[in-house]
Amino acid sequence: DEPAATDEELTVxxxxxxxDFELNANxxxxxxxxxxxxxxxxxxxxxxxxxxxxxxxxxxxDGSMKMSGDYNTVxxxxxxxxxxxxxxxxxxKKSFETFxxxxxxxxxxxxxxxxxxxxxxxxxxxxxxxxxxxxxxxGNGKLSTKNITIENSPTFNKLNEALKTDKFxxxxxxxxxxxxxxxxxxxxxxxxxxxxxxxxxxxSGSQNLDQTLKYKMDINMxxxxxxxxxxxxxxxxxSQANTNGANIKAGEKVNVKAFIGGTVTNPKVTLNLKDQANxxxxxxxxxxxxxLKEEYNKAKEEAIRKAEAERAKLMAEADAKAKQLIAxxxxxxxxxxxxxxxxxxxxxxxxxxxxADLKNKANNPISKKAAEKAGxxxxxxxxxxxxKVETKANRKANQTVKTAKDKAKKxxxxxxxxGDLLVKKAKES
Numbered sequence: 471d472e473p474a475a476t477d478e479e480l481t482v483x484x485x486x487x488x489x490d491f492e493l494n495a496n497x498x499x500x501x502x503x504x505x506x507x508x509x510x511x512x513x514x515x516x517x518x519x520x521x522x523x524x525x526x527x528x529x530x531x532d533g534s535m536k537m538s539g540d541y542n543t544v545x546x547x548x549x550x551x552x553x554x555x556x557x558x559x560x561x562x563k564k565s566f567e568t569f570x571x572x573x574x575x576x577x578x579x580x581x582x583x584x585x586x587x588x589x590x591x592x593x594x595x596x597x598x599x600x601x602x603x604x605x606x607x608x609g610n611g612k613l614s615t616k617n618i619t620i621e622n623s624p625t626f627n628k629l630n631e632a633l634k635t636d637k638f639x640x641x642x643x644x645x646x647x648x649x650x651x652x653x654x655x656x657x658x659x660x661x662x663x664x665x666x667x668x669x670x671x672x673x674s675g676s677q678n679l680d681q682t683l684k685y686k687m688d689i690n691m692x693x694x695x696x697x698x699x700x701x702x703x704x705x706x707x708x709s710q711a712n713t714n715g716a717n718i719k720a721g722e723k724v725n726v727k728a729f730i731g732g733t734v735t736n737p738k739v740t741l742n743l744k745d746q747a748n749x750x751x752x753x754x755x756x757x758x759x760x761x762l763k764e765e766y767n768k769a770k771e772e773a774i775r776k777a778e779a780e781r782a783k784l785m786a787e788a789d790a791k792a793k794q795l796i797a798x799x800x801x802x803x804x805x806x807x808x809x810x811x812x813x814x815x816x817x818x819x820x821x822x823x824x825x826a827d828l829k830n831k832a833n834n835p836i837s838k839k840a841a842e843k844a845g846x847x848x849x850x851x852x853x854x855x856x857x858k859v860e861t862k863a864n865r866k867a868n869q870t871v872k873t874a875k876d877k878a879k880k881x882x883x884x885x886x887x888x889g890d891l892l893v894k895k896a897k898e899s
Contacts, residue, residue, distance in 0.1 A: 482598050485543045487519040495526065505530060505568060519544040523553075531568065533559035533585065550606075552593040559585045562618070571602060575657060575677070577734045578625065584618035592652060604655035604679055613648045625683070625730055628739040632728070641666050655679035668692045675730070683737055685730040692723050770899060777896035781889025788885030792878030799874030803867035810863020814856035821852030 497510040512526030521541040528535055539553030565586075566572050566579040573580070592609025594602040619642050620626065626638035649660040661674035669692070675685030732738035825845030832838040 482543070482546070482549050482596060482600055484546045485516060485519045485521045485541065487544070489516045490518075491516055500528075530560075531564045532561040533557065533587075535560070549596045550594060551596060551602075553591070555588065555590045555592075555611075557586070557588045557590070559587060562586055562615075574604065575652075575655075578620070578623055581620050581623040581626075582618055583621070584615055586613055586615045586618070588613045607652055607655045610651040611649075613646070613650065615646045616644065618643045618646065624735070625737040625739070628737050629687075629728060629730075632739045632741050633726075637666065637669060659685075677734070681734040683730050683732055683734065687728040687730065689726045689728060690723055691726060770896070773896040773899055774893060777889075777892040780892055781886075784885040784889045785882070788881045792881045795874050795878050795881070796871070799871045803871045806863050806867040806870065810860045810867075813863075814860040817852050817856040817859065818849075821848045824848055 493514040493516070495510055495512050495514050498508065500507040500510055508529040510526065510528040513524040514526070515522040515524065519542070521543075522539070523541075524538055526537050535558070536556040537553055539551065541549070541551050543549045562579050562582045562584055566576075566582075588611055590609060590611035592607060592611070594604075594607040594609075597603050619640065621640050623638075623641075626641065630636055630638045643664055643666065646662065646664065648662045651658050651660075656676060656678045658676045659674055661672055664671050664673060670690045672688040673685065675683070677683055677685075727742050729740045729742070730737055731740070825841075825848050828841035828845050829838065832841040
């Protein structure tokens, strides 16, 4: 971004083309063109006349920022930048006072108090003062704020004058999310919603490089929120529309379209009824529709609540049944394994007992050797048989648990499907 003017202006500096190095930056405090920057960390690459910043993070303007991109002076007569920014909780007023680019591209910031966060990808040529050449600036981004106050904005003051009200003198906005793009210095703002008490509006438009404004606001205005003069303005607008062939009645709420033109320093606001104004109905019809809608929604919500409660009951019963099924299977599994192990041990012990008997009956070296050989065979065969018995028992035990878990899963799934169907029918009713 372009810092605000100081006593010593920045000038373009050439990145040497014969340098090739990488710097891991870690600066506790920096001062860049009178901007205090703390805790700078990241990587700086210098190569072929290009300075590249890689994941450079820093704290400034009461917030933090991460940035990556290139400062390119391969052609020193036409340096340019290409950067990605991730800004968190910058102070709006300090940002406006610090950066001329914000003063030029977002002059409304002068009337704002609060903090903002923003992601921005942009590229631009630079002039010899290291300032963006605005008609070469292109990019896109998203801006968000949690709380912001706008006071005495020239544009909103003009809106106050047009509506004969003071509702827009001081505006408190929450949770704004604004997407925008920059094309050759012109900013286009995608539609976004704002809420000011009981007033709501949808805003979109553009601001051109020559500072001309082309914005529109679709405003939904409760008549009770407006003063007598403002209501007279609305009545005049309705009368004008009816003269032109519309058939409009004054309802509790009125939709007005505000067109904001002129320039940043001299905005102009014109008003007209919204295109769909002929669909506005009288208060009684609105109230009747609202009551029917309220009763319908209430009945539907109750049906959904009961369906969700029944689903929860089905799931709880299924879960209890599934857990019991698995617990029984695990108990049976342990018994099968224990029985298999016991039988296997009996086979092993019997073989060893027979071997001992053979050895005891042998009364000479030849018979003893024969007894020992026969005993080894008995033990080997018994161990093989015992292992098979134990393996078979373990396999059966594991299969018992698996079968139970499969059944439990099926029970839960069936309950879930049944419950979901109940809720779906309630929502579609």
